[in-house]
Amino acid sequence: xxxxxxxxxxxxxxxxxxxxxxxxxxxxxxxxxxxxxxxxxxxxxxxxxxxxxxxxxxxxxxxxxxxxxxxxxxxxxxxxxxxxxxxxxxxxxxxxxxxxxxxxxxxxxxxxxxxxxxxxxxxxxxxxxxxxxxxxxxxxxxxxxxxxxxxxxxxxxxxxxxxxxxxxxxxxxxxxxxxxxxxxxxxxxxxxxxxxxxxxxxxxxxxxxxxxxxxxxxxxxxxxxxxxxxxxxxxxxxxxxxxxxxxxxxxxxxxxxxxxxxxxxxxxxxxxxxxxxxxxxxxxxxxxxxxxxxxxxxxxxxxxxxxxxxxxxxxxxxxxxxxxxxxxxxxxxxxxxxxxxxxxxxxxxxxxxxxxxxxxxxxxxxxxxxxxxxxxxxxxxxxxxxxxxxxxxxxxxxxxxxxxxxxxxxxxxxxxxxxxxxxxxxxxxxxxxxxxxxxxxxxxxxxxxxxxxxxxxxxxxxxxxxxxxxxxxxxxxxxxxxxxxxxxxxxxxxxxxxxxxxxxxxxxxxxxxxxxxxxxxxxxxxxxxxxxxxxxxxxxxxxxxxxxxxxxxxxxxxxxxxxxxxxxxxxxxxxxxxxxxxxxxxxxxxxxxxxxxxxxxxxxxxxxxxxxxxxxxxxxxxxxxxxxxxxxxxxxxxxxxxxxxxxxxxxxxxxxxxxxxxxxxxxxxxxxxxxxxxxxxxxxxxxxxxxxxxxxxxxxxxxxxxxxxxxxxxxxxxxxxxxxxxxxxxxxxxxxxxxxxxxxxxxxxxxxxxxxxxxxxxxxxxxxxxxxxxxxxxxxxxxxxxxxxxxxxxxxxxxxxxxxxxxxxxxxxxxxxxxxxxxxxxxxxxxxxxxxxxxxxxxxxxxxxxxxxxxxxxxxxxxxxx
RNA sequence: GGGCACUUAGCUCAGCGGUAGAGCACUGCUUUCACACGGCAGGGGUCACAGGUUCAAAUCCUGUAGUGCCCACCA
Numbered sequence: 001x002x003x004x005x006x007x008x009x010x011x012x013x014x015x016x017x018x019x020x021x022x023x024x025x026x027x028x029x030x031x032x033x034x035x036x037x038x039x040x041x042x043x044x045x046x047x048x049x050x051x052x053x054x055x056x057x058x059x060x061x062x063x064x065x066x067x068x069x070x071x072x073x074x075x076x077x078x079x080x081x082x083x084x085x086x087x088x089x090x091x092x093x094x095x096x097x098x099x100x101x102x103x104x105x106x107x108x109x110x111x112x113x114x115x116x117x118x119x120x121x122x123x124x125x126x127x128x129x130x131x132x133x134x135x136x137x138x139x140x141x142x143x144x145x146x147x148x149x150x151x152x153x154x155x156x157x158x159x160x161x162x163x164x165x166x167x168x169x170x171x172x173x174x175x176x177x178x179x180x181x182x183x184x185x186x187x188x189x190x191x192x193x194x195x196x197x198x199x200x201x202x203x204x205x206x207x208x209x210x211x212x213x214x215x216x217x218x219x220x221x222x223x224x225x226x227x228x229x230x231x232x233x234x235x236x237x238x239x240x241x242x243x244x245x246x247x248x249x250x251x252x253x254x255x256x257x258x259x260x261x262x263x264x265x266x267x268x269x270x271x272x273x274x275x276x277x278x279x280x281x282x283x284x285x286x287x288x289x290x291x292x293x294x295x296x297x298x299x300x301x302x303x304x305x306x307x308x309x310x311x312x313x314x315x316x317x318x319x320x321x322x323x324x325x326x327x328x329x330x331x332x333x334x335x336x337x338x339x340x341x342x343x344x345x346x347x348x349x350x351x352x353x354x355x356x357x358x359x360x361x362x363x364x365x366x367x368x369x370x371x372x373x374x375x376x377x378x379x380x381x382x383x384x385x386x387x388x389x390x391x392x393x394x395x396x397x398x399x400x401x402x403x404x405x406x407x408x409x410x411x412x413x414x415x416x417x418x419x420x421x422x423x424x425x426x427x428x429x430x431x432x433x434x435x436x437x438x439x440x441x442x443x444x445x446x447x448x449x450x451x452x453x454x455x456x457x458x459x460x461x462x463x464x465x466x467x468x469x470x471x472x473x474x475x476x477x478x479x480x481x482x483x484x485x486x487x488x489x490x491x492x493x494x495x496x497x498x499x500x501x502x503x504x505x506x507x508x509x510x511x512x513x514x515x516x517x518x519x520x521x522x523x524x525x526x527x528x529x530x531x532x533x534x535x536x537x538x539x540x541x542x543x544x545x546x547x548x549x550x551x552x553x554x555x556x557x558x559x560x561x562x563x564x565x566x567x568x569x570x571x572x573x574x575x576x577x578x579x580x581x582x583x584x585x586x587x588x589x590x591x592x593x594x595x596x597x598x599x600x601x602x603x604x605x606x607x608x609x610x611x612x613x614x615x616x617x618x619x620x621x622x623x624x625x626x627x628x629x630x631x632x633x634x635x636x637x638x639x640x641x642x643x644x645x646x647x648x649x650x651x652x653x654x655x656x657x658x659x660x661x662x663x664x665x666x667x668x669x670x671x672x673x674x675x676x677x678x679x680x681x682x683x684x685x686x687x688x689x690x691x692x693x694x695x696x697x698x699x700x701x702x703x704x705x706x707x708x709x710x711x712x713x714x715x716x717x718x719x720x721x722x723x724x725x726x727x728x729x730x731x732x733x734x735x736x737x738x739x740x741x742x743x744x745x746x747x748x749x750x751x752x753x754x755x756x757x758x759x760x761x762x763x764x765x766x767x768x769x770x771x772x773x774x775x776x777x778x779x780x781x782x783x784x785x786x787x788x789x790x791x792x793x794x795x796x797x798x799x800x801x802x803x804x805x806x807x808x809x810x811x812x813x814x815x816x817x818x819x820x821x822x823x824x825x826x827x828x829x830x831x832x833x834x835x836x837x838x839x840x841x842x843x844x845x846x847x848x849x850x851x852x853x854x855x856x857x858x859x860x861x862x863x864x865x866x
Numbered sequence: 867g868g869g870c871a872c873u874u875a876g877c878u879c880a881g882c883g884g885u886a887g888a889g890c891a892c893u894g895c896u897u898u899c900a901c902a903c904g905g906c907a908g909g910g911g912u913c914a915c916a917g918g919u920u921c922a923a924a925u926c927c928u929g930u931a932g933u934g935c936c937c938a939c940c941a
Contacts, residue, residue, distance in 0.1 A: 004900095197941070198941095212941070213941050214941055215940090215941065216941085227941090260941080261939095261941080264940085264941060265941045266941085267941095268941085269941040270941075271941095275941085276940080276941090277939095278939090278940090278941090354940090354941095355940090356940070357939085357940060358940085359940095398871095400870060400871065401870090403869065403870055403871095403936080403937095404869090404870075404935085404936050404937080406869095407868085407869060407870085407936065407937045407938090408936080408937070410937085411937055411938060515935080515936085516935095516936095518936085519936085519937090546935095583878090583879080583889095584879090587871085588871095588872095588879095589872095589934080589935090590878085590879095591877095591878065593877080593878050593879095593890085594878095594890085595877070595878055595889065595890040595891080596878065596879090596889080596890085598889085598890065598903090599878095599888095599889050599890070601903065602889090602903065602904090604903090605901070605903050605904085606900095606901065606903085606904080608900090608901080609900045609901035609903095609904080610900070610901080611900085612900050612901080613900035613901080614900085615900090616900070666880090667880085670880070670888085673888095673889095674888085681900095681901090681905095682905080682906090685900080686905095689899090689900095693899090774906095777905090777906055777907075778906080778907060780895090780896090780906075780907090781894085781895060781896080781906050781907040781908085782894095782895090782907070782908090783895090784894080784895050784896085785895085785896085786895085786896055786897085786906095787895095787896065787905070787906060788896085788897095788899090789896095
């Protein structure tokens, strides 16, 4: 064995471990092993859009703990890593860093800038993940914007298009007027703000008026109907009549619909194309005309065909004046202007403040508009039942996270829009024909020409003049939703680069991810697997919670409670930080608590020192340990306390294994820690010291102790190693015999239950010994003397009720020497009753005499039974 | 408005039908002999509240309140 260093040199050791893991290819998937042992992880490719977050540390470490366990347990783990580097977040980052605006540049130039900026940020993530000791296979690193990823993503497009699951449709879409792109339902956030509910008077055809309430008066021009509930007092009077919109004088039908709440506002609401999602539904249900007055930048149009046949006005001239007054104004300003105009004419009849929750774009924060543009949609609404069924086939960890998925699917209102009017993404692989006779025909790229950029390439058999080029790109989720397929490089039986590998690896074993992207990443990945192969993408999904600041609040820049993960690692060391993540189970949010970090620090130090003690005894010993089970059976480990310790260890191994198999790594950690501190360090090491180190002990007892020490220490190191990879790797190496410098994290290196001694071996004896040790410690503590203070006489008696059933000394005979040593007792004897006048505990002059009464019932029973 | 989770010692959490647990913090003691980044002992909780089931409830059921999240509505 190597010499044991005085102190644990953390930064150097961490580096050395990483070097060795890389040199040994320790974390590579081995294709030559039988497929049944495969354990494939669908690692989240982090969005490379800026700052590292402690949340990354938290969730990626949890996944790694699981990965390390499964690898050690013998699975052939494939743990890939990639970077999601395209899409809106990256564009915004590049715009910030380079101080440019993507929309003012041509695509090629902007993409060049993106590719220039990305590597710096990827390097930061690579550095963090590597320091975290993620046991990923770095040789499989990929980018979602690489040629290969673009090919796979476009293959996914081809397959869905061919199956009719992906369509180009001209229809209302959620629109971000700041980023000027269509977005998906999943990218919608909400903000709360103060708004005003305005009561506005509409005229009635043939005289009279009707009052409506609206928070968006600037959309009066887009009004295509008024909606009223059947139970509204004026329902019978109004339904079927036509109203005249103020300022535009457009004739709009008054329509009955039960979604109009008679209690809200005036009970009569205008339907505009489009103010919100309900408008879209009304527009569809009642086949209302489309009246668009807002453009893609969120401003009011100048060109509004009022007066045309499907946009009739009773006073076209004043309508045009209104259009003229509002043209080019952004919605907020148009709203103010409109209210001004209404109030000048006495048409604004009331105003009351109201708390509004309005939908905004997640990325830009801009209030959304709903705009009619041609976009590409993946069909989801027609497949809710199938998607839900697939969700039920997957094991959600924790199980309740499935509910979030299900309520999201049940609440879907839009198909999945994947086209984005942006630059840096995977291009939609299509053109539109301009050939005579097939104008507008969609020309899809062929599989063999991928990856394709329609703005640069052409469809086979067409000239540049014959096509209109699709300039949109896919949303980043359209690509990251095939993250498993990016790894297998194959979509399904028909499309791909490596079908045999895909057949072997897909569906995968496990997806780790955070809960806030269940509605996006988890959902989209499930949809893609369903559409491509009618299957689930993975058998398990592990949902991690959030990391909160130490005050329990969400970390955010504005609160100034953000912690830099690199600093956290510098200050504490990776193992300590990983310990903290390991104490929190899947799905639970956690606070970054100094207490827990401190606990981890203590553990690492204690582990180091306990190993050092064992090492001191073992380094010059000539022993050849086999397994705990064999050494007990083979008569090498003969001492009852050694057997007891190994029995406890077996129990710990069994429980930890069981917990890990259920993905309850936090339970496993707790059990391992419990054994390590309470049984192993606090008691066993104290008990065994004399037998290993003092002269004059029987050789058999010493050999027994040394073997036990070796087994217990090396097993504990392996048990802790998924959590504390660096210190465990280092310690494991120090105990390695010459020429066997295998990593502790190697496949199959998890302690096997079959190799352990019998669980619970000599349990009663061990517990009785602990009771005696505890009793002596308590006496010494209460008397305020050192634990090392010698005891002149230690007398042990049984509980009064047991006193007739025999001498406890006979039962404890084999461990008397150990008890004497650990208690520092010069004399140890058993008595039927406590000696007269001792009264349990006492001191006399310099002498410490201790009398303990213990319950030996269990011990006797065990003796009798065994 | 619907759903989910949580509410246990000052703090962070475990326990989930059978005498209240851990770590940190607190108090006292303890330092040649692995570790003072240690050890030992101790104080501290009517397990959110109210009902119910049970021989027995922190644990199961019902309801209430608070916290967080998800979803929906938002004229």
